[in-house]
Amino acid sequence: MPRVAVVGAGMTRFVRRAEETGKELAWKAAKAALDSCELTLEKVDAVVLASAPDAFDGVHMKGEYLSDGAGAWRKPLIRSYVGGGSGVFAAIQGWYHVASGLFDTVLVVAEEKMSSAQPHPQGAFLTIFDNMIERPLGPNLLWIFAMEMNAYMTRYGLEKKDIALVAVKNKKNAKDHPAALLGGDITVEDVLNSEVLAWPVQRLDVSPITDGAVAIVMAAEHVAKRLTDKPVWVAGVGWHLDTAYWTDRDLHYPRYVEYAARMAYEMAGIREPRKEIHVVEPYDPFDYKELHHLEGLLLFPPGKAPEAARDGVLDRDGDLPSCPSGGLLGVGNPIAAAGLMKVAEIFWQLRGEAGARQVPGDPRCGLAQAWGDLMQVATVMVLRR
């Protein structure tokens, strides 16, 4: 298969309420990504754009609306959408746009402006629930995550303090990210004492509502080598969807993440992921999700990721740094943009350009993963230097 590289990346700061419009956010990130590899828009053959539900920005056909900010003026454009999994899925679509031979250079842009939705963006999420048998019960999106977290904790005998360490780690890592909304020093006690929203989910277990945009540039091998002496190659991609009946799933283990990971590992020729992957950015809208996903990615046995968090394995200077960016919990969670931020972070880490966030040990292989739809889709990308 033709080799495809990531050659540039850029992003906006993540903020709670941006004065900029959605397309202005997209433009700032896309322009920064192009500038980072000294590329002009005319050299871009096609654009992939990711953005979560139209109802967040309150703009129907948001792909068309954002297209000029994403650099798609008079270019082929595709909108990528698998809920929270969209950011990494957009990079996967960028990959197959190039790997197919159709395009040499593709700009991948992810934008989200969640602050537009009033009184709370959750209102846009309510129809995610089955209109016959769930919505009449007055559900709240937190219910499903709280119940998944409880299922995970109960199955493996985990306590909240085992999981809270992830929030502590990610907010600390985010202190070194110039885009971060919520970096800081908090303690496990702070998490355990924060407002209980939907037990076991408390305020500090959750990532914030965020506006922001991220972009990367992907290129075919012959173009990539001209643009940079440090291309980061897409080694494997995978995605997978579980049943639409979320109440029929084993919520304690994300099997669909495992299937997506296996697809990506097979393509990348990875047999022992725990040894061959040096830095990982699993999707962390909640602290338990990072652990849940690390297990689904086959990096730790089911129920064992919390031990790794406790032993410092997941710290930036640990044996398998996880969310060195600060993740969604620390940098912020503008849905689709958050997923692409993870790809950008692995790109910067593998190039040794992550500044104060740089993980030691000269990492050569990294993984970005996102998760979404009704807790059922996983999107995975393995990158290699």
Place this chain on the structure above:
Amino acid sequence: MEKTWNFEEVVKVKGSIPVWHRYTAGAAARSFLALKERGEFLGSRCPECDLVYWPARAFCERCFGPAAEEARVGPGGVLLARTVVHRAPDGRRLEEPVRVGLIALEGADGLFIWKLAPGAYEPGQPVRPVLKPPEERTGSLEDILFFEVEGA
């Protein structure tokens, strides 16, 4: 599985998506503020492509550079096309038809649509805006009451 179906018994559930939205104007804010404060049509120019946008934009979609230069346009323009709307979006018949024109503001690239004063119009006619009195302006397009034929 038996698929007998009595339409009298079709079960339906009603619902809505209970959100509203607040949209910030971004770079266009300066155009709306200029309208409100000075009654001016202030747009932005891309020096690279020599294009003038109104309302102002942050960036030029063609060269992807910033459209940061200020540029005054209008207030007059040329009417390119017009229509008369007799029905509201929900299909109701309007008591008073609304006249709408496609207008090329002088000095601006690109077109925009706004209300026209009652009267007869022909494409190609010069038109000019009539603004609300300064104390009633809010900093939005609604500060333009309508366009009318120049010299009318």
Place this chain on the structure above:
Amino acid sequence: MSSAERVVPVRGLSDSEFRSVPGTEARVRAEYSWDAGYAMGTFLKGLKEGKILATTCRTCGRTLFPPRAFCEECFRPTDGWKEVGPTGHVYTFSICYVSWDMRRLAVPEIPAVIRLDGASPGMGILHLLGEVDPSRVEVGMKVQAVFRPPEERRGAITDVLHFRPVS
């Protein structure tokens, strides 16, 4: 190029600034009437009669719940109906203190995934727990459906008021 240079500043607003910078507000008047469809329509009518119905697939032998018109594994129509419950157990639950728009609730809600007796293993449904002290709810707890009185039932999931512990 340092990592800081690839991060572009944007202007984050306070809530009051957000409401005062030039902008507009609009409400989407999106009102829907969703059809229950064949399987779910039959299920909802069953609730009115005090029955909880699942569908069966004779190819894989599963009792599918929530009921559906086709088996997504075998990708063929389901074959019939089977009554399940009204007893089952709590697979997982939460104790929720906030509404969707983040207002504190006066009385917390206890949503749960309930796996009903008679449905295939692993198949559950979302509902609320009631008549129970939140601190006593446990995973694995045996529960049963509490129906509204027949005259109050309307062929809706809310014909089941909640599930309560089996005494």
